[in-house]
Amino acid sequence: QVQLVQSGAEVKKPGSSVKVSCKASGGTFNSYAISWVRQAPGQGLEWMGGIIPVFGTANYAQKFQGRVTLTADESTRTAYMELSSLRPEDTAVYYCAREGFTSACDYWGQGTLVTVSS
Amino acid sequence: QSALTQPPSASGSPGQSVTISCTGTSSDVGGYNYVSWYQQHPGKAPKLMIYEVSKRPSGVPDRFSGSKSGNTASLTVSGLQAEDEADYYCSSYAGSREVFGTGTKVTVV
Numbered sequence: 001q002v003q004l005v006q007s008g009a010e011v012k013k014p015g016s017s018v019k020v021s022c023k024a025s026g027g028t029f030n031s032y033a034i035s036w037v038r039q040a041p042g043q044g045l046e047w048m049g050g051i052i053p054v055f056g057t058a059n060y061a062q063k064f065q066g067r068v069t070l071t072a073d074e075s076t077r078t079a080y081m082e083l084s085s086l087r088p089e090d091t092a093v094y095y096c097a098r099e100g101f102t103s104a105c106d107y108w109g110q111g112t113l114v115t116v117s118s
Numbered sequence: 119q120s121a122l123t124q125p126p127s128a129s130g131s132p133g134q135s136v137t138i139s140c141t142g143t144s145s146d147v148g149g150y151n152y153v154s155w156y157q158q159h160p161g162k163a164p165k166l167m168i169y170e171v172s173k174r175p176s177g178v179p180d181r182f183s184g185s186k187s188g189n190t191a192s193l194t195v196s197g198l199q200a201e202d203e204a205d206y207y208c209s210s211y212a213g214s215r216e217v218f219g220t221g222t223k224v225t226v227v
Contacts, residue, residue: 035216037164044121044221045156045164045207059214062119095163103152103211104169111163 002027004096004109011115017084020112022096024077027107030054033099034072034079038092039111050099051079086116122147122208122219129225130198138222140191140208148189152211155184155193159204167206168193198226 007021022034035050049060053072060068064083072079079096094112097105123141130136140147140155147153153171156164166175168184171191181196191210195202203226208219 037218045158045209045218046121047209047216047218050216061215097164099216100169102154102170103150103209103216104154104166105156105164105209106166106169106175108163108165 002098002107004098004107006094006096006109006112009113009115011117012086014087014116014118016086017082018086018114019080019082020094020096020114022079022081022109024079024098027098029077030074034070035097035099035105036068036070036081037095037097037105039095040089040092043092048081048094053079083114086114088116090114090116119212119215119217122210122217124206124208124219124222126220127223127225129227130195131227132198132200134198135194135196136198136224137192137194138206138208138224140193140210140219142189142191142210142212142217144189146210146212146217147186147191147208149213150211151186153184153186153191154209155182155191156207156209157202157204158207164207195224200226202226 033050036048051058051070058070069082096109098107155168158164172184
């Protein structure tokens with residue numbers, strides 16, 4: 001069974017960066033994309049970007065272009081999302097999800113709460 | 119890159135049906151048959167309920183169905199049950215990116 005396990009909650013200062021990991025177990029890792037989705041408190045889901053580990057290529061939502069970097073390590077089956085220049089409005093739960101070629105996210109991580117506060 | 123438009127809320131009594139709309143543009147919903155629907159209970163990760171407009175993943179009850187006409191996709195939940203009370207989000211492929219809907223809170227009254 002596929003499982004995505006994310007790193008723990010983070011508290012960051014404005015202007016700093018955060019790097020969240022997402023480790024996959026079970027199933028195949030390289031044949032799918034890993035998408036990153038965030039959800040601010042009381043708000044909806046927001047797609048940030050996705051990466052296909054076997055190619056190492058990433059696509060980003062225009063809103064986050066230049067501020068987010070997605071990477072993946074095939075050897076450890078781990079994907080990473082790094083968000084820089086953090087501001088309070090980046091406070092959210094960040095999810096990773098496995099995305100198939102049908103553009104559907106069928107497995108999700110448990111979410112990582114990132115709090116940005118001075 | 120605006121979010122897809124969903125009604126903020128919908129409700130129905132147990133056993134009834136509720137339909138949620140998801141309106142986009144020809145660049146997303148209308149341009150591809152890659153519309154998905156997710157169910158999210160409070161404090162939980164989203165769960166895939168429908169993919170490719172109308173297909174159900176294994177384990178999802180057939181009470182959940184999806185369709186699309188033009189730039190609008192729809193999710194119908196038939197035979198509402200208490201556990202269906204949740205937030206629902208649509209999403210669509212939009213050419214090298216994804217876009218989510220604004221979300222709909224379904225209440226079983």
